[in-house]
């Protein structure tokens with residue numbers, strides 16, 4: 387999807403003079419990238435095929451832009467958190483599963499170390515940034531691939547915020563060495579100053595409001611399910 391399928395998309399977009407958006411990720415960086423903060427432009431040697439495919443997408447999109455004039459736009463998303471979809475097994479998805487388990491049982495087993503800091507963002511901010519960059523005037527874009535950021539937190543910080551709502555909430559840590567190694571190679575904090583300067587990016591939701599929003603959304607879904 388990120389490589390062969392993407393080549394097809396590039397050719398179709400160039401042929402039909404389309405404006406093309408491609409999501410990249412914090413995973414497009416690796417252990418030799420600066421991590422705190424990680425700027426837009428720095429070394430990118432990810433050690434996952436996911437990250438390699440995303441760097442490929444960023445570079446191919448920018449090649450088509452400079453070579454063929456394709457209006458390619460790309461955002462590096464942090465871990466995206468929403469109540470609308472089940473976690474898909476990603477390295478940041480502990481930060482989605484934790485809310486479901488907190489509501490269901492007030493217990494959660496975390497697969498990352500308590501101090502593993504990663505950039506995160508609520509889905510509404512992700513969608514806002516995507517629409518904003520797609521509607522930005524071309525003349526405002528000094529780059530074609532931008533970091534965007536909202537918050538960075540660790541599992542222990544997230545747990546403390548959830549405990550403000552569910553004091554009995556209990557967490558145990560059963561670290562998954564594969565996901566921990568990936569997380570330890572990713573940015574801890576994003577520098578998104580270029581996006582904020584060029585096209586006015588600004589996030590709306592911080593950690594405290596994220597926890598309130600997610601617990602309310604999943605809590606109400608759970609009550610509806612019980613009623614049904």
Ligand SMILES: NC(=O)C1=CN([C@@H]2O[C@H](COP(=O)(O)OP(=O)(O)OC[C@H]3O[C@@H](n4cnc5c(N)ncnc54)[C@H](O)[C@@H]3O)[C@@H](O)[C@H]2O)C=CC1
Nearest residue numbers: 387391409410411412462463464465466467471474476478
């Ligand atoms: N969820 C996250 O935290 C982050 C996501 N991203 C990127 O955002 C994009 C979307 O991610 P998610 O929504 O989390 O993924 P997801 O796995 O939840 O959704 C992917 C969707 O694409 C569909 N799909 C798969 N193959 C397809 C194909 N050949 N043709 C058409 N549709 C196809 C799937 O049915 C699914 O609905 C991905 O490129 C991912 O790398 C980047 C950073 C963070």
Ligand SMILES: CC(=O)[C@H](N)C(=O)O
Nearest residue numbers: 411465476477478479
């Ligand atoms: C941050 C990502 O790109 C992905 N969702 C993951 O958590 O692995």
